[in-house]
Amino acid sequence: MFGPLIVKAGSSLNNKTGSWRTELKPKFLQKDCIGCKMCMTICPEGCIDGTVKNTFHCDFAYCKGCGLCAMLCPKKDIEMEKEK
Numbered sequence: 001m002f003g004p005l006i007v008k009a010g011s012s013l014n015n016k017t018g019s020w021r022t023e024l025k026p027k028f029l030q031k032d033c034i035g036c037k038m039c040m041t042i043c044p045e046g047c048i049d050g051t052v053k054n055t056f057h058c059d060f061a062y063c064k065g066c067g068l069c070a071m072l073c074p075k076k077d078i079e080m081e082k083e084k
């Protein structure tokens with residue numbers, strides 16, 4: 001029959017999802033950020049980190065380029081740019 005789809009338990013640390021991404025990736029400008037954490041809250045991959053204003057950034061090993069962070073940032077401090 002069919003084998004199990006998941007053979008081993010693992011954390012997301014072992015399952016980096018950023019090996020593919022949309023054509024765009026977020027650029028955290030770190031200029032006008034107010035530290036509201038909206039980007040961190042909305043990111044479906046949970047890959048945004050930061051503590052105080054102008055420190056927010058993402059881990060591209062997990063970012064899928066969905067653009068939600070840039071869309072919701074109230075200060076427009078995140079831009080989506082073409083993947084190089």
Ligand code: SF4
Nearest residue numbers: 033034036037039073
């Ligand atoms: S949503 Fe924008 S202003 Fe708020 S923490 Fe993220 S980058 Fe900063």
Ligand code: SF4
Nearest residue numbers: 043063064066067069
């Ligand atoms: S583009 Fe999407 S996956 Fe990447 S950091 Fe922003 S919200 Fe997260």
